[in-house]
Amino acid sequence: MPLVEITSMSFGRYGVGRLDGKVVMVPAAVPGDLVEVEVVADHKDYLEATSRTLSRASLERRTPPCPYVPRCGGCDWQHINYDAQVRFKVRLVADQISRALNLTLDESALLEPAPSEFGYRSRLRLQIGRRGEVGFNQPGTHNVVAVDSCLVAAAPIQIELTKTAARLFGARLREVELAVDGARQVMTLRLGGAPSQHEIRAARQLLERASGLNGVVLRAGEKRVVIGAPMVTVELEPGLAIEVDADCFSQVNHAQNRHLVALVMELANPRPELALLDLYCGAGNFALPAARRGAKVVGVDADRWAVACAERNRERLGFEGARFLAMEANAAIQFLRRSAYRPSTVILDPPRAGAAGEIEEISELRAERVIYVSCNLPALGRDLRRLSRRGYRRERVRAIDFFPNTHHLEVVACVVLT
DSSP, X not given: OOEEEOOEEOSSSEEEEEETTEEEXXXXXXXXXXXXXXXXXXXXXXXXXXXXXXXXXXXXXXXOSSTTTTTSSSOTTTTBOHHHHHHHHHHHHHHHHHHHHTSOOOOTTSEEOOSOSSSOBSEEEEEEOTTSOEEEEOTTSOOEEEOSOOTTBOTTOOHHHHHHHHHHHGGGEEEEEEEEETTEEEEEEEESSSOOHHHHHHHHHHHHHSTTEEEEEEEXXXXXXXXXXXXXXXXXXXXXXXXXXXXXXXOSOHHHHHHHHHHHHHHHOOOTTOEEEEETOTTTTTHHHHHHTTOEEEEEESOHHHHHHHHXXXXXXXXXXXXXXXXXXXXXXXXXXXXXXXXXXXXXXXXXTOSTTTHHHHHHTTOSEEEEXXXXXXXXXXXXXXXXXXXXXXXXXXXEOOSTTSSOOEEEEEEEEO
16 A cells, blocks of 8 residues: 655645645644555545555654544544644645735734633534434544543533433434533524424423523524523623523634634724624624724624624613624625615624625625634635735734634634725
8 A cells, every 4th residue: 555644734634645646635644644545535636545554653643632533523633732733724824825815924923822722612512313322423424423521612511411401302302502601501402393392391301400501492493492591601802791692603712702802803993983894793793892892883694593692782781883684694785785885894704605605795895994704714715815806905814723623713814905
């Protein structure tokens, strides 16, 4: 079998090398590894291979602290020393953005490492297997790897609660998400159909019996039943905390999210009377700090529950300069343009797929500044390239490691109209 030296990481779980002049992707490999591989797929531009023998281990390789690696697909970089994870992420960001915008990024202060590589997740989403097992999907499959603990979960998260829920709800329970706020914990149960009266009673029973559980949310698509207190508190910045329903999106790493909010506020420079459009605003992660500074904020999100949460916090905090629309981003932009609305600044934090369908509409707003927050480097590179063709140039790029021991991170790119 051929030997391959791994020279870099992909934006994913693969180490990258070359074989007979062609790029080869090897799962769970680390730059510096020399691996004996078996090619399993020959694509037009690259090969996929599996590692048969590790002939030489990289100095950056470690024994994963978690006993479920590599069967569990959650922490795809946990076999890499954390300092090296940071370096590899810096290289990925620099390469992707440099290719997209045809420039060279200064890598010296490109990424902010996490203060801790474990215990950072305030939310944990667990899958329920066919036999009621609770855990995470095996890489590349829907097979559930049962777990009793998770090293990246915040200490208050009780996986045992999920096992109790799996026994109570049976085959209709698809997924459980646990969200914590200090000692408070809320559980969201995603079901295969609208919650029945039996399931509502079971949720009440779970809430009564489980110590430290403050609320249960039953979800099946748009069907939603709340038992108890469904909210957790998220501090966005010193002196500003919001209450978020546990089944609405919020960033899982609260410490790094405070850095993210501070960075976006620095770039946006919200001030009295500044017109600011926040697309994919969720529960107001950026919109509410901007409104706190006096900006005239319009927040847009397709999730009506998230918008209701943002509006509830706006009212509680007394931020009269903000309003929120429960609309798809494209439809909202068209509506605002018909109303002769032109923001000075646009913030967007789209889902993983990016904002390909909205870039043209966003650029036609002719905002002076666009701040794009992304957890998907390839999608970010694609969308920045399109913005650059419409007259925007890069002002600043900064990454924040929200997700140690995985290839994921958050990247903020600020572009200005020329």
